[in-house]
Amino acid sequence: MLTLKNDYLTAQINPLGAEPTSIKDNETGLEYLWQADAKYWGRHAPILFPIVGRLQDNEYRVADKTYKMTQHGFARDREFTTTEQSADRVVLRLTADTESRLLYPADFSLTMTYELVDHQLKVNATVTNPADTGLDFSFGAHPGFNIPFGDATADFTDYVVTVAPKQTYQRIPLVGPYSDSEHSLPIDLSRPMGLTHDLFEHDAQILTLTNPETTVMLSTAADDHGVALTTTAPYLGIWSPYPKQAPFVCLEPWWGLADDVKATGDLATKVAINHLEAHQDFNASYQITCF
Template sequence: MITLQNENLTVMINERGAQLHSIKRSGSPLEYLWQGDAKSWGRQAPILFPFVGRLKDDQYRFAGQTYHQTQHGFARDRQFSVVEQANDHVLLEQRSADDTRAVYPFEFILQVDYRLVKDQLAIQYRVENPADHSLIYAIGAHPGFNMPLTSAGRFEQVEFKVTPAEEYSRIVLVGPYNDSARPQLIDMHQPLQLNHELFNHDAIIFKTAGSDFAATLTDPTSKHGVTVQTTGTQYVGLWSAYPAKANFACIEPWWGIADNVNADGLLLHKQGMSRLAPGQAASYHFSIRPF
């Protein structure tokens, strides 16, 4: 387990999946990050790569071959190696190998940079294509936060607000697949009061289309919460477990999305995928600020 610390924050990271394990403000006992529970959701903050969401029948076709891949890809379950580390910063990496090529026929280098910047945890994903052909992928984040943050509060009291506070196009899920051809409007001029029934059709997906977007969860009983600031995302999801009910909510920056309800299974046609030319790299940024 890796620990980062500055005068404001103490953050722990698991090298398996490069997954966040703990976020605390220095000098405070409050644990902001969900600690996982097999009865509802056993993960904490998985990295989604090389797919975001679910593929139809957990498979796709590329270059005449059919490949099987589970929801959100494999990066979250593979070991990362430490490239560099300091008290307030760590850079982790995983690369393509025989086990990834069996389900994903591309070469890649995936780096995750965690850096404490004053009272924020700045996170950068970097994807590099070391091969002589295009790399097709999606990437996203899935951090879960304890809500409420103390035993005095209730999940149903938690408020969710976004900046800019305006109407957004909401992508609806039909089962695990997106129905982007029939979006709904969601009015976020006022904060959204959480309740478990909000998630009876899975995540609430905001179409952010590359604009700067900040999402804040606040526990009004303790006056504490967390803000996730995103830059350049295509979508941001808000999710909690259902029908299992637990005291957490996820704010999920996505550069990709689950298969469309009308997807034909061909990777070249898949919605929301990024492409990198040989030798090229791309970076993706967001931050987490507990308060």
């Protein structure tokens, strides 16, 4: 486990999956990240690559050849190499190998950078295409946050999600595990979204983000603690497992979506896919502010 520390926070990053496993307040010891109780969900904040969500029949095609890949891709279960480390910053990298090419026939490099700056954990992902041909992929993050935070007596339903800018967004419904982008519906987020477990009866709430930057805050009037996630991602998933009534919620910046209900299986035409030309880089970032 890799430990980052500054004057305010201590974070731990697991090289397996380059996954953050803890963000603690140094003064109070308050833990912000979900601690992977397998009774509810056995992960903390996995990386989603090279797909977000689920493929139809867990299959896709590249150049008329069919490949199998399970939900959210394989990066979350692969060992990353630590390439740089200091007291408050670490860089980890995953590159294509024989094992990955059985699932995903592409050369790639995925570099994850984590840095503590004051009360923030800053996260940057860089996807590099080292090949002479194009690269199709999705990327996302899946951090879970404790509800309540610390020893607070607040209930799940005492928490709200506030989205800034405050406006009406488009919400993409899911049909089973698949996106139904054609039937997006407006959702008024000029006021905070109250949390209930029933909100997730049909899986994640998925928002289309059209602003240059969006901040999503998880907080309660019952105490002063919460988190804010700021990102440039085009989509945001809000999720808690239903009907388990789990004591956490995930705020998930996504650069990609699950297969559409009308997906053809061709990776190049997959909904919300990212395409990198030869020898180009793609950057994705988000920041978690703890208070």
